[in-house]
Amino acid sequence: MNRSAKAIWNGTIKEGKGTLTSQSQTLNKTPYSFVSRFENQPGTNPEELMAAAHAGCFTMKLSADLTTAGFTPEELSTEAVVSLNNGVITRSALTVHAIVPDITQEQFNKIAFASKETCPVSKAYNLEITLEAYLN
Structure with a gap:
């Protein structure tokens, strides 16, 4: 593809x-x-597009991994913040809020952190990737 x-x-x-x-x-x-x-004026930029790609990919991977583990996510909401510092893209910070019935925070964290490492966009990015995972 x-x-x-x-x-x-x-x-x-x-x-x-x-x-x-x-x-x-x-x-x-x-x-x-x-x-x-x-200067944060109207229009897009490469970092915003990278953030959208990472948020979308990670969220789909997390949904797949939760489903494989026997959990049905009701909602996954992910924000990715990509940082550009001194001309270098240095970080993608993921924050996910999830509604997943019948899962513990520990189970959710284990799956979410594995998804962070294995989503195709995470694998493609050569930068620091962090994750905060919240189960609502």
């Missing part, structure tokens, strides 16, 4: 701007720029 996205950039790094389009068209000429990346 292959997935693709296309970036178009016009101009210099600070004054220029670009768009991102994904194969599925979920991103369709979505704007990004220096100010959307470094």
